Each structure stands twice: as structure tokens, then as C-alpha cells.
Amino acid sequence: MACNHFRCSVVLVVSVFSLNAQPESNRHLAVHVSDPSGAVIPKAMVEVEPLAHGTAFTAQTDDRGNADLYLPSGKYQLSIRSPGFCFKKRALEVVGATDQSFSVVLPVDSCPGPCQMACITVQAESSTATRGIPISNSSLSSRALESPVTIGTAHNSATELATKTQLERLIAAHDLGQWTFTHEIVIDEKSIPHSHPVLTLHTRHQKQDDELLSTYLHEQLHWFLTGHPAETRAAEQDLTKLYPSVPIGYPDGAKDTESTYLHLLVCQLEQQADRVVLGDKRTTEVMQFWAGDHYRWVYRTVIQDEAKIEDVLKRHHLDTPNARLPD
Numbered sequence: 001m002a003c004n005h006f007r008c009s010v011v012l013v014v015s016v017f018s019l020n021a022q023p024e025s026n027r028h029l030a031v032h033v034s035d036p037s038g039a040v041i042p043k044a045m046v047e048v049e050p051l052a053h054g055t056a057f058t059a060q061t062d063d064r065g066n067a068d069l070y071l072p073s074g075k076y077q078l079s080i081r082s083p084g085f086c087f088k089k090r091a092l093e094v095v096g097a098t099d100q101s102f103s104v105v106l107p108v109d110s111c112p113g114p115c116q117m118a119c120i121t122v123q124a125e126s127s128t129a130t131r132g133i134p135i136s137n138s139s140l141s142s143r144a145l146e147s148p149v150t151i152g153t154a155h156n157s158a159t160e161l162a163t164k165t166q167l168e169r170l171i172a173a174h175d176l177g178q179w180t181f182t183h184e185i186v187i188d189e190k191s192i193p194h195s196h197p198v199l200t201l202h203t204r205h206q207k208q209d210d211e212l213l214s215t216y217l218h219e220q221l222h223w224f225l226t227g228h229p230a231e232t233r234a235a236e237q238d239l240t241k242l243y244p245s246v247p248i249g250y251p252d253g254a255k256d257t258e259s260t261y262l263h264l265l266v267c268q269l270e271q272q273a274d275r276v277v278l279g280d281k282r283t284t285e286v287m288q289f290w291a292g293d294h295y296r297w298v299y300r301t302v303i304q305d306e307a308k309i310e311d312v313l314k315r316h317h318l319d320t321p322n323a324r325l326p327d
């Protein structure tokens with residue numbers, strides 16, 4: 001993707017409203033597109049592409065910046081673009097009888113630094129040759145240029161809403177852009193935290209800010225490794241030599257052998273990220289808590305063998321996750 005949403009200050013606000021009375025089995029997707037001043041953007045191209053297979057749905061915004069599409073259930077990639085603006089891509093899932101409405105603010109091409117460069121890349125996207133325009137790292141540190149995360153709740157319960165507020169507060173209080181590989185978060189009190197297909201957290205850490213933050217970083221770091229499958233596999237291979245036999249299953253290991261090796265990488269990256277965000281003392285406390293809680297052998301091992309596992313990450317260029325850098 002040329003105009004990376006980590007570098008473009010595209011603000012995406014999602015709201016789901018009650019189903020309308022239309023007889024169609026397809027669900028209504030309403031998209032409103034405007035610029036940062038609030039002026040509507042007519043003739044913006046809205047494209048909804050099925051993730052599996054099938055034809056893309058497209059529509060253009062009208063004079064009021066609105067576009068309407070009617071979609072069958074499924075998983076899609078939604079993209080919105082208009083000449084002279086950064087564009088936005090995001091995952092979209094149409095389920096059941098729920099209509100959806102998106103308001104999208106596209107920054108203009110004149111935004112400074114990385115956004116402008118990313119926009120230039122986007123405008124030339126149809127000729128793929130210009131992908132990969134170098135962007136200096138120093139100019140990518142502004143949080144204002146990053147797309148925010150969207151935090152939803154699975155059941156809208158009081159505990160889920162409290163955890164959502166807690167996580168929003170924590171994200172606002174820390175500069176987490178480096179580890180923000182996915183921007184869709186769901187709080188689900190009935191779920192064990194997991195990273196895919198949507199980063200999902202549970203509600204057990206309402207009185208434990210550091211543990212909630214650490215879990216959030218853990219799941220984000222799964223997305224980092226998923227983006228580097230060959231390197232991750234090679235690093236796991238190295239770990240099999242260091243640790244020929246690993247536990248499987250709760251409470252010491254992960255669900256299978258591969259996942260236990262994978263978690264040595266994820267949990268070390270989590271420890272590393274925690275050190276930056278929480279400092280050494282609180283990181284030690286959080287890691288000790290996990291070492292007595294779940295993946296116990298994995299966490300005990302990353303505490304004890306931090307340098308060794310860090311070396312494995314380094315060998316495969318996985319030691320510096322940074323969502324702000326181009327792929």
C-alpha cells in the first residue's frame with residue numbers, strides 16, 4: 001500500500017446504526033468523505049474489494065460527499081481515494097443485518113513532510129514504479145500524522161466499556177505508534193486476548209494498567225511478526241536449537257509447539273516494548289506476573305534468557321519493530 005495510514009493523518013470515525021427497513025439482504029454501507037476543514041469531497045472513489053474473491057463494489061461520492069453501497073455479508077477491504085489527498089484502506093466486515101456508516105476525513109496533499117511524500121506515492125500508484133519513496137525516520141515521529149485506533153466493544157457491557165475507556169486513556173498517555181501495526185481493536189469480556197483477525201482484548205485488567213498495556217503490545221507484536229513470515233520461521237528454527245523441548249498447553253506453553261516457539265519471540269518483543277513504555281522496574285513486575293499466570297515457561301524463559309532471544313531476533317532483523325517505517 002503506497003499511502004500508508006501510519007503516515008497519513010486520515011481520521012476514520014466508525015459508527016454503526018440500527019438496521020433500516022430495506023428489504024434487500026445486502027447491507028447498506030454509507031460513506032461520507034470530507035477534508036480537514038469539514039468541506040465535503042465530491043467524486044471521491046470508494047472501493048470495496050472482497051478479501052476472498054469476487055468483483056469489487058465501487059461508488060463515487062456525490063456533491064454532498066456521500067456514497068452508498070449495498071454489500072452482501074463478507075470480509076472486504078475498503079479504500080477511499082481522491083486526487084490531491086492521502087487515501088485510506090481498512091478492513092471491513094459486513095455481518096448479519098447491521099448497516100454501517102463511515103465518516104472519513106482525508107488530509108490534503110499539502111500536509112507537511114511524510115504525508116506529502118506518501119500522497120505523492122499514492123497519486124502515482126497506478127504506475128507501481130514509484131512505490132518505496134524513501135522517507136526519513138526522523139520526520140515520522142509526529143503522532144498527529146498517525147491514524148488513530150478504533151476500539152469497539154463486543155457486548156457493550158459496563159466492564160467492556162470501562163476497559164475501552166481505560167485503553168483509550170493508556171493509548172493517549174503513551175507514544176505507542178511504533179507498535180501500532182493494526183488499528184482495529186475490540187474489547188470482548190468473553191474472549192481470550194488474541195491478535196487475529198481483529199486484535200481482541202478482555203476485561204480482566206481493569207485495575208492493572210500495565211498488564212492491559214502489555215497485553216495490547218503483545219497482540220500488536222503478533223501483527224508485526226505476521227508481516228515477516230519468513231524471518232519469523234527462521235527465528236523459530238533457531239529457537240528449536242536453543243530449546244529442543246518446549247512445553248505445550250496451559251499454563252506453561254502455548255497451544256502447540258510452533259506457537260510456543262512463536263511466543264518466545266512475541267513475549268521477548270513484548271518485554272522489549274514494555275521496557276520503553278513502562279521502564280525497567282514496572283516491566284520486571286509485569287513479566288513476573290505473566291510468569292505465574294499463563295505461558296509461564298515462555299515468560300520465565302524470556303526473563304532468564306532475554307539476551308539470547310534478543311540475539312535470535314537480531315539475527316533475523318526482527319529486533320526493531322517500528323510501524324512508522326515503510327514495509
Ligand SMILES: [Zn+2]
Pocket residue numbers: 218219222263266
Ligand atoms: Zn500471543
